[in-house]
Amino acid sequence: MSRIQELFKEKNKEVLNVYVTAGYPQLNSTLTIMQSLEKSGADLIELGMxxxxxxxxxxxxxxxxxxxxxxxxxxxKLFEQLNGFRNTISVPVILMGYMNPILQYGFEKFCADAAAVGVDGLILPDLPEFEFENEYGPIIKKHKLDFVFLVTPETTPERIKRLDALSTGFLYAVSSSSTTGKDQNMDGVSAYLQRLQGMGLKNPVLVGFGIKDKASFQAASQYANGAIIGTAFIKALEGAADVAASTEQFIRSVK
Structure with a gap:
């Protein structure tokens, strides 16, 4: 059982996944922020490449x-920084990014290096289902990394079932068909999440896009296993003199 699967076995409500961009706000901020996220109560860390x-x-x-x-x-540079991070961080860590720089790095080498430092899974929004099944999925599986697909309110039930079957760890429910950071009407999102809840999916569901504070986190968690916060946390780090203190303050305001 992977770290992510163990997390959801132990806790299946109000799971908080926090996104942070690696190398922001300073090049060497990443590990300090990750340590503060765990200490403050984040359940899962999503590192943006x-x-x-x-x-x-x-x-x-x-x-x-x-x-x-x-x-x-x-x-x-990120893998150099993450080398040894498991000495101080026990929560699951997922890398979120895009295929172009990974292909330049070498896909197999990337998966091997991610697994070697202790990363648990990947979110790659521009990796299509067909290429995942026929080329990249077996490499990801070989290195024992979980892979998370995204679904939206417009995704057909058949496709949701398919992406759920291919995903391991959890399913990422995008709250709308916009980009991250847009304010969402959580009432409209609730109907979509209830629909997912009634589908008998094999994976837990985390909601992302537009979750920014305690109220939206709790609303999203009502019909899902938890939520993902990114934009609001990045804003909280902007110009922070002490990233650890800013991280702790933000997470405590949500939890």
């Missing part, structure tokens, strides 16, 4: 990616 053209990300996360790239963050 900065990319110049992040299709699913809104302006705040795009800006954090640009700053991280300017700071000198690369996949190679």
């Amino acid at each position: 900065p990319y110049s053209d992040p299709l699913a990300d809104g302006p705040v996360i795009q800006a954090s990616s640009s700053i991280a790239l300017q700071n000198g963050m690369t996949i190679k």
Whole structure:
């Protein structure tokens, strides 16, 4: 059983997954923020690998990616920083990113290096289902990494079932067909989440996009196993003199 599966076995309500861009706000902030996230009560950490053209990300996360790239963050640098992180961090860690820089790094090498440092899974929004099944999925599985697909309110029931069958760890329910960071009407989202809840999916469901505070986190968690917060946390780190203290303050405000 993977760390992610163990997490959901122990806790299946109000699971908090927090997204942070690696190398933001400073190049060497990442590990400090991760340690503070765990200490403050985050259940899962989603590390964004900065990319110049992040299709699913809104302006705040795009800006954090640009700053991280300017700071000198690369996949190679990230793995160097993550080397030994399991000595201080026990919560599951997922890498979220896009195929282009991973293919440049070498897909098999990327999966091997991610597994070697203690990463638990991947979210790659631009990896299509067909290519996953026929080319990349077996490599991901070989290195014992979980893989998380995204579904939206427009995804057909048949396709939701298919992506649920292919996913391991959890299913990422995008609250709307927009980019990250947009405010959501949680009443409208609730109907969609109730629909997912009634489908008998094999994976737990975490809701992302538009979750920003205690109220939206609890509303999202009502019909799902928990939620993902990204943009609001990136905003909380912006200009932070002490990233550990800012992280702790933000997580405590949500939990």
